Amino acid sequence: MGATHPARNRSSLAHQVRYALSHPGRVPAHARRAVRDALLRLRYRHDHIAYYRAVMASDTARGAEAAVGHNPSREQWARIGRLQFDYLVEHGLAPHHRMLEIGCGNLRAGRLFIGHLDTGHYYGIDISPHILLAAQETLVREGLQHKLPYLVLADDLTFSFLPDGHFDVVHAHSVFSHSPRHVIEECFAHVGRILAPGGFFDFTFDRTEGEEHQVLHEDFYYRTQxxxxxxxxxxxxxxxxxxxxxxxxxxxxxxxxxxxxRARTVGA
Ligand SMILES: C[S@@+](CC[C@H](N)C(=O)[O-])C[C@H]1O[C@@H](n2cnc3c(N)ncnc32)[C@H](O)[C@@H]1O
Known part of the structure; x- marks a missing residue:
């Protein structure tokens, strides 16, 4: 059986009570997030990107590793980055390819992509200036300056500043798991334009086979279909x-x- 399995409905009261009883140590952190959510929603109710940027500012202040993953240990950070990297290399990612990473975070996987790809072939975008500064720290720590990756702040997923048909691989790990439907739809509406002929776009998401739901406007669960x-x-x-x-x-x-x-149109 696979390691991934569809999630339960985390927004249901029954689930939350069961979870609190079986993980009492996690209740304070959840309560803190619930208060933060309530406060941020007062300000950013109609702007998910601004809302999530503020969540990232708050999380990054507690540690960049924690901001991009549930388990903040450096080992876990490195393991999840390696998982993403190995998978794409097994699927043919080669040094000459041009890659766009949406929601690059602090380069958990990006540092490996940057090391693998030719100079200037990695392009990372993120909505959070705080995590992009942490990404620069990762670059320095890993001695990857000579690879001249692009690390760019974005405000939406229209990719308007990027050229047609350019990227062989577009990658978004653990980004749509934090995105409402309109953000994903915006990405779908525009990503075809920037994909090179034969290119692909991989993204992860939190899968449910039950009711689609969200928790604290941070975690979103979708059906595959x-x-x-x-x-x-x-x-x-x-x-x-x-x-x-x-x-x-x-x-x-x-x-x-x-x-x-569409491939014909873009490749023409
Ligand atoms: C859970 S972290 C994952 C980071 C990285 N992909 C990784 O695997 O380490 C999610 C990242 O996506 C960014 N993000 C969230 N929504 C985004 C959006 N609509 N466009 C670009 N970046 C986004 C966040 O700022 C954050 O850095």
């Missing part, structure tokens, strides 16, 4: 990656490619 249908509406083919399901990670992964008609 919802995302596949949404992609199709924007001329993209999407499929669940079964080989990722076997790996020790709690999210699922979908690969998106441009449907032939």
């Amino acid at each position: 919802t995302l596949v249908d949404l992609a199709a509406r924007h001329g993209l083919a999407a499929r669940l990656m079964d080989d990722w399901e076997r790996l020790p990670h709690r999210q699922s992964k979908i690969r998106v490619t441009a449907l032939p008609e």
